[in-house]
Amino acid sequence: MSSSDPDSRLLLLMRHGKAENGSGRSDHDRALADKGVTQAQLVGEYLHAQNVQVSRVLVSDARRTAQTWEATVSTMPGFDGEVTLDEDIYTGGAAEVLSLVRSVDPQHPVVMVVGHEPTISTLTSLLAVEESDAGAVAQARIGMPTGAMAVLAGQLESWQDLREGSLTLHTIVRP
Secondary structure (H helix, E strand, O other): OOOOOOOEEEEEEEEOOOEOOOOOOOHHHOOEOHHHHHHHHHHHHHHHHOOOOOOEEEEEOOHHHHHHHHHHHOOOOOOOOEEEEEHHHHHOOHHHHHHHHHOOOOOOOEEEEEEOOOHHHHHHHHHEOOOOOHHHHHHHHHOOOOOOEEEEEEEOOOHHHOOOOOEEEEEEEOO
């Protein structure tokens, strides 16, 4: 999406790809498994095929989420957006992530968050309007599988206007 409508917003909420089990590492330092790399690359290919121009990316500072973003962007030629690693996405919940998204400059119409469960599914469910895709809403309520990404869109003048029930959940991409 690179809409000519300045009030059109696209929010992509992605759960990190499949991670290796802990085996002596702290949760924060868990790496992506090969399957997780593949999942993330498939999401990047999807975004590229859909001509989605992500301009702002908020990524948890955990190792597996940073690696998820790296694998995703590796299949998105020409990406020139702004990326931030943020501890609050790892330590916080839906309210903290919502606050981070609300603080994004309105010049960024397409925002992507790479985070964790249950925060990603909770935030997806919270933001989705009643008219959203029923299957996608049901999936969000059950929980987001590893590597999955919710695609929400709506008319907002600014990200500061983002509220409960303010975006349409169109689909959940499940690589």
